[in-house]
Each structure stands twice: as structure tokens, then as C-alpha cells.
Amino acid sequence: MALTVVGSIAFDAVKTPFGERERMLGGAAVHFSLAASFFTEVRPVGPVGDDFGDEHIGLLESRGILTEDIERVEGGQSFFWRGHYDFDLNVAHTDDTQLGVFGEFEPKLSDAAKAADTLFLANIQPDLQRQVRAQCGAGFSGLDSMNLWIEIAKDSLLAAVGEVDCLVVNDAEIRMLTGESNLARAARAVMDMGPRAVVAKRGEYGAALFTSEPGTDTGDGGTFFALPGFPLEDVRDPTGAGDSFAGGFFGYLDGTGGDLDEANLRRAMGYGTVLASFNVEEFGTERVARLGREEIDERFEALRRMTQFEGLPARRD
């Protein structure tokens, strides 16, 4: 199986109560790809500038990420984001955004990128998301977005949502997109547009999955599943947590043959949660870049123990 992701490949400047970095590798497609790389073959698509060096390509390739579709634009600057977080790490404050080469981006997928089994459209302008979707007939596709596009490009975003299988956004954005304050109703309204699944990201509270499959759970005939964020005593930088979640989620699904059975979707939610938790332990990509599959599986197992009612393992001394 193979996974294509389209989104920002960027540099970030971030300040939190626990430190700061003036310029570090970032961007949705980078965080997504690193997280997904533990589970499948992942191919990020997007433009970078001259400032994107061989060491950045090297970092991605060291994780087995396929980098041929990262397009270096001569004379251009990479996407740049500057932001900070205060006491409440759930809220990112944007101080500067420079689109750079992303301002002129006209996605044209390579044959290899088009041939992906799974496609993820990270948070970019929804017209671009639709152009990419039209080029890639992946059997399973997902989309992230943000409040900005709901405000200034809602019609295009609604069309894009209608063309994917799974929406993955913050819960406030699901409410905003549908104008429905109740999350269960809002998720159902999204599924009425086309997607068969909706993942509501909830920051430190974790994530919830709604599907329109006949299920045993909800009043409307669908299923519901939710996981808390993994409890951590040290959270240093939440930047990219949502993208790492999506990378773990779609990466695991693609890596397990695109099995969309409810049980596999729930395991994918678990791996998304685990990858997001490693992401926030250090700045930018620092923690995930040196992560190992064994650590991931250990934390997945701990998360499973933290969320089950019965059959608890013996306590340790």
C-alpha cells in the first residue's frame, strides 16, 4: 500500500513556556509523513524554496519517506510560520505566516503520487485540495482544514469535503462548518455531505470518531468511539500534534491494507493518539524523528490499558 499527502513543508519559529526555536523543520505534510512513516510508504507532495536543504531531505529519507515529489522552486522561500503558546497549550497564537513558494503552488501529481491507495489532503486552500483529489483516485481519502477556509472559502471547502471519505478537523471547526453546536449532530451533518467517517480532534482531550456505518452505539445508526489524549507530565510544544495524529491514523490504515473495519479504525485512532503524544513531548519534529516502532507499540498498549473497563493487567509492584 502507498500513501500520498499534500500539504505544507515548512519552517516554524515557535515559543512556548518551555522554550523556543527560531527555525525548525515543520509543516503539516512533514509532521504527517514522519508519523505515517512508521506504518507505510508515504510520499509528501508540495513545494519548498532554496532554503530547504539536503539535511532536511535527509531527515525525511532517514525515516524511509519518499521525497521525489517535494518540488524545490529556484529562488523561492519555503512556507514559514511563527507562533507562540501561553499557559494554555491548547491555543496557538499565530504571529506571522509567509506563504513563500506555496503562494504559487499548482499541484501536479507524479504518476507515483497519483497511484497511492490512500490520499491525505492536509490543511491548504480547498481549491488546491480539490485539484489534488481530482488527480488521485485513491480508495480512501481524508481532509484537514481550518477556520480560515471556513470563513473565506466555505463553498469550495464544502465541495472538497464532499469528495473525501474522512474529515479530520478540530471539533470547533466541525461546529463552525455545519453551524451546529451539538457535535454529534454536526458530525452527522458532515457525513450527510459524503464522508463516511469524521474525526474530531480535541487537543488535550484526545479525539472522537464518528462513522455512518450501521453500528451498535449511537441513536442514529452510526458508531462512536473516543480516546483521551495520552496523559503526559511534560508537554513542550503542541505544534504539529494534529498532523501527527492524522499521520498515525492514515498511516496505520494504509499500512494494514486499507482495512476500514470498525476495529481497525479504532486501532488507527489509538496510533494517531500515540504519535500525537510523542510529537508534543519536544519541539517540532525532534521527538518523532528519533522515535522507534517499539516505543510506539508500548505506548499504544499503555493507552489501551488506560481506556478499558475490564481485563486489566496485573499491577506492578
Next chain:
Amino acid sequence: MALTVVGSIAFDAVKTPFGERERMLGGAAVHFSLAASFFTEVRPVGPVGDDFGDEHIGLLESRGILTEDIERVEGGQSFFWRGHYDFDLNVAHTDDTQLGVFGEFEPKLSDAAKAADTLFLANIQPDLQRQVRAQCGAGFSGLDSMNLWIEIAKDSLLAAVGEVDCLVVNDAEIRMLTGESNLARAARAVMDMGPRAVVAKRGEYGAALFTSEPGTDTGDGGTFFALPGFPLEDVRDPTGAGDSFAGGFFGYLDGTGGDLDEANLRRAMGYGTVLASFNVEEFGTERVARLGREEIDERFEALRRMTQFEGLPARRD
């Protein structure tokens, strides 16, 4: 087993986007007692005024609640709260509070109330909580509080927290009480004061349980468990949800013989979640007052299915 709860027995005026009520039975001890009544013998303690009629006593007694320790103060008025909720049902706006007979409350527990196996100190002035705690040697005790007492009576509240086994408050209040923004660290700081368990209520996001028991879960040697709020398409009035959660939680623990094993604590979290979910479906006590144990167990089972990774039941057609 027997459970004593001390707290407000009140009338509420509430307005939400889904309706309003000018005067309905409410108060923490009422919501708590109704929820706990499905699991054990519960005895609310607190003062009411002349306005508290036989029909209100009758409603409590119809659920088997022991009402002898509800003290009617001649010439007095019952505690009264007026509030409203806007689009975001997670935020209560208080418009009026009249302490009434609660302003003169000097708790003096009856022998029956003192003999309880389990004691819950609902949200009242922390000096009063300590007076009650000193009179009741219950083997398991819990305490709720609010931001007001953290602001104006912090020392007394910290002393009260140190005298109970389990703190049950909103997650923002755990942060505020400890001055620690990270919830896992904040919960540990509370447990360092005395309690062996901390329940963080999270509104629609559910609730999280931290214990200081040696566990398999967290880095600090304790255990962590979390449940989402039960997904509902119709939420009409969140007033009393936290008290219903606590009533389900402590009621279940007392009703199962005070078994504080991790698995039983987790089931208690589940019953707390279920009772809170019924509470919010209609105004005030309306839904819980006509609830049946079978409905509770059905929803508990649904919640269990919504939160487990494996062993999912067969789907329905």
C-alpha cells in the same frame, strides 16, 4: 452500605437555547442523591426553607432517598440559583444566587448520617465541608468545590482536600488549585496532599481518573483512566451534570460494598458518565426522576462498546 451527601438542596431558574424553567428542584445534593439512588441508600443533609414542599420531599422519597436529614427552617427561603447557557453549553452564566437558609447553615449530622460508609461533600464553603468531615468517619470520602472557594478560601479548601480520599472537580479547578497547568502534574500535586484519587470533570469531553495506586499506566507509578462524555444529539440543560456524575460514581462504589479496586473505580466512572448523560437530556431533575435501572445499564453497556478497542459486538443490520 450507606452514603451521606452534604450540599445544596435548592431551586433553580435556568434558561438554555432549548427552553427555560422559572423554578425547579435543583441543588448539588439533590442531583447527587437522585443519581446515587439507583445504586445505594443515600441520605442528603442540608437546610431548606418553607418553600420546600411535600411534593419535593415526595419526589426524593419516590426514589428511595432518605430525607430525615433535610432540615426545614421555619420562615426561611431555600437556596436559589438563576443562570443561563448560550451556544456553548459547557459554560454556565450565573445571574443570581440567594443563599437563603444556607447562609446560616451549621451542619450537625444525625447519628444515622454519621454512620455512613461513604461521605460526599458537595460544593459548599470549605469550612462547612471540614465540619461535616470531622463528624463522619466514613471509610471513603469525596469532595467537590468551585473556583469561588479557590479564590476566597483557598487555605481552608486545601485543608478540606487533605481530609478526603477523592477530589472530584472540573479540570480547570484542579489547575487553579495547584497552580500547575499540566493536568497530570496537577492531579499528582493533589494526591500529594492526601487524596488517593482525583477525578477531573471535563464537561462534554467526559471525565478522567487519576489514582496514586501502583499501576501499569503512567510514568509516575499511578493509574490513569478516561471516558468521553456519552454522545447525545439532544442536550437541553447541563445544570447538575457534574453532581449527577458524582452521584453515579460514589453511589456505585458504595453500592458495590466500597470496593476501590481499579476495575470497580472504572465502572464507577462509567456509571457517573451515564447518569450525567441522562441528567442533561432534559431540564433539572426531569429526566433522572423517571429513569429506570435498566436504561442505565443499557447505556453503560453502550458506553463500554464505544470505548473499547477489541472484542466489538457484531454490528446490527
